[in-house]
Amino acid sequence: xxxxxxxxxxxxxxxxxxxxxxxxxxxxxxxxxxxxxxxxxxxxxxxxxxxxxxxxxxxxxxxxxxxxxxxxxxxxxxxxxxxxxxxxxxxxxxxxxxxxxxxxxxxxxxxxxxxxxxxxxxxxxxxxxxxxxxxxxxxxxxxxxxxxxxxxxxxxxxxxxxxxxxxxxxxxxxxxxxxxxxxx
Numbered sequence: 001x002x003x004x005x006x007x008x009x010x011x012x013x014x015x016x017x018x019x020x021x022x023x024x025x026x027x028x029x030x031x032x033x034x035x036x037x038x039x040x041x042x043x044x045x046x047x048x049x050x051x052x053x054x055x056x057x058x059x060x061x062x063x064x065x066x067x068x069x070x071x072x073x074x075x076x077x078x079x080x081x082x083x084x085x086x087x088x089x090x091x092x093x094x095x096x097x098x099x100x101x102x103x104x105x106x107x108x109x110x111x112x113x114x115x116x117x118x119x120x121x122x123x124x125x126x127x128x129x130x131x132x133x134x135x136x137x138x139x140x141x142x143x144x145x146x147x148x149x150x151x152x153x154x155x156x157x158x159x160x161x162x163x164x165x166x167x168x169x170x171x172x173x174x175x176x177x178x179x180x181x182x183x184x
Contacts, residue, residue, distance in 0.1 A: 020086055021094045023124025025183045026051050026059035030164055032179015034065045039172060043067040045075070047177055051084075059084045061098070065177075076106035080116065093123030102138060114140030118150070128156040138170070146171045154181055 020026060034047035047065035054060055061082055068075040082100025089095045102114040118136030125131050131153045139145030148170035156162035160183050168175040 020053070020056065021088045021090065021092050021123055023092050023127065024086075024094055024122055024130060026053040026084070026086065028181050028183040030179055030181035032164075032177060034067060034175070034177045036067060037174045041069050041071075043069045043076070047179070049177075057086055059086065061100070074106070076104065076110070078105075079103050082116075086122070089121070090123070092125075093121055096120055096122050096132070096134070098134075098136075102140065104140060112140040112142060114138060114143075118148075120150070128162075130154045130156070156183075160184060 029048075029050040031046065031048045033044065035044040036042065045065060045067035047063065049061070049063035051059050051061040061084060062080065064077070064079040066075060066077050080100040080102045082098055084096055084098035086094040086096045097117075097119045099117045100115065102116050104110075104112045104114070116136055116138035118134045120132060120134030120136075122132035123130065132151070134150040136148050136150065137145060138148060148168055150166060150168045152164065152166035154162045154164040162181050162183065163179070164181045165178040166176065
């Protein structure tokens, strides 16, 4: 009887026992240049982000950016914190689902809270090249929710170092990031 219960428990936990795909790490920190291109004006600045795996299939992530509108002294901060789930779907590819709390703060009463959720794939396309594609939805208070798409890649120069880039397309606007990444 005990063996049957142990076997049943192991069988039930099998879907949760998978780990990240080969060549993909959810432990990293990166910083670099960020920019937003819109019809209303362009902005640029700096950003920091990171992720840490707390379980083979679960990671926590966060990001912060500060940008200034071109030709003005008006700047704004954006940040997000969330949790993600990754499930290996091929030897070098993961299905990734994430949910996050979002914050937009431009001062002077322009302060919005929101959330986002996204799903996509992330994989090691070559020993020194990783890529991802995500589809998501974000919704801020006092604003209509919007769907978005994100594409990104990382070129690895050493075991722990690389350069990553990410582009987000949302309702005619383009947000992008490029900078060095340290992975462990």
